[in-house]
Amino acid sequence: GVPILLHYFFYRAAASPPSSNFLLLGPSGAGKTAFTTLLEAKSSLASKTTHNTHTSQVSTLITVTLPASVPTASNRYRSVNDPSLKEASRNPIKYRLRDTPGHGKLRASQGIAELQTMASSNDSKNKLRGVIFMVDTAALVDEAVLRDTATYLHDVLLILQKRSLGKGRSSTKRATEIPVLIAANKQDLFTALPPGSVREKLEAEIDRVRKSKTKGLMDASMDTADVDVGEDEVLGDDDGQGVFSFKLMEDVGIKVDVTGGAVKGESQEEVGSGVRRWEEWVGMCL
Template sequence: LYRKAVNPPSSTFLLLGPSGSGKTAFLTLLESASSRRSNTAPRTHTSQNATSTTVTLPPSVPIASNQYRSVNDPSLSETKRNPVKYIVKDTPGHGKLRSSQLSQLEAILSSKKEKSPISGVIFFVDAASLSDAAEGLRDCATYLHDVLLLLQKLVFSNQKHVSQAASSVSVLVAANKQDLFTALPAGSIKERLEHEIERIRKSRQKGLMDASAGAASNEDEYEVLGTNGEEDFSFQLLEDEVGTQVSVVGGAVVSEEDTEAGAAIRGWEEWIGARL
């Protein structure tokens, strides 16, 4: 009865984030773990272009769509379960290439023919580079702000299929490099990003006001992340106003004392599994 069906991957996760944050390292780790599970060799990349790869989730990570079955069906042991496949798309983080990542994300979410819709954006952050004084924080928050604002714009699109596609995207901020002792924990990464995004949002709001001589129109409302309210920006506000979920989870792609391989990316894989 057990079929070794080759389920085609149905979900895509897009890796975004500044240069050097660990996107390619993460994909390489997923690939080598996946190929260990299926005995194929991993490939290597350079990040000049976006690359898509199909990887599998470790069987021990629960997935949303068969959580019920896996708990209740004793015939499906962990090793017998089909490895669940998903697509990961790596992108270059260099500042000059970001607008093209954004327009590609917009194109995918606007396409009617897309076979593997985007279930999530994994936004990588080098948690050791976001101290207050660092230019890194500003740069990183600006990129994240622009990604979230694009998603918001698409959620509020009056084309139904676009709005639906964008509404099903959630965002994981992967606070990477937790192995470094200078790395900030996920909680302070979250606070700093929210605070910095609030500053970006304020100056944007002011710019729009100036441009329209004080009379903010309805359209402008959607031009401000989390919409044009009084409240300070937080990821919770974005979820309440727009519906887009943002979670910040710490981890490490490279860990020096690698006790259990992959243990440091478990939180991210669980987030992925919850969306498969």
């Protein structure tokens, strides 16, 4: 009767939070479409739903099943013999992932716009749990790619910073944290930079982007052709005085992780552990 229904309702609610949205961003060619397709294929194996093919030109929303063996923040210490793990495979945890095109021209209209909408949403159904920013770690040695990637990431972090600091919001309540995972993809490639170098390179380049924007603020005549994210603020908590690091973002309430992986590649299980560590990051946001 009613108690069973209630139990079912609460159990479902706990097992599959409906409000777990993630946004997948990053420059074109990083592997976002490949990642989305892989997750969807893995999920359809689990739930036998059909999966579509994607192009990189439109934003897509997919429902993904978190593998039962991946712990979540609320269930961090479950062991293999834990009955809740068996329950999890019967009643899997799902989340939604929105993939966005990374091409320069579409970035302003789609990726950044999507982030702004999702990050400012008060609707619990559209609540953003985290941002996955994917990068091609084999391409970052190219100066132009590095600059493009860092500029995009800078803009993403600035939007999250503004949200976190609650500028221009009537509410006095501080916004809940939206963490960022920098998914250092293509670790299977011989030419890939390891995650530690990716971190350093991006920090140094974001520092350069930040410095040139600060300079631009002082030079009123400067014409910035970049995406307008409101050029009135500096990324980081130090007014652009020091050297930028992702640690600075923690002071404004945004946790940034750089984690290696590989969507493709034969030896992904050993080298980049595939996408497992990214799934673990997602689990820790749930």
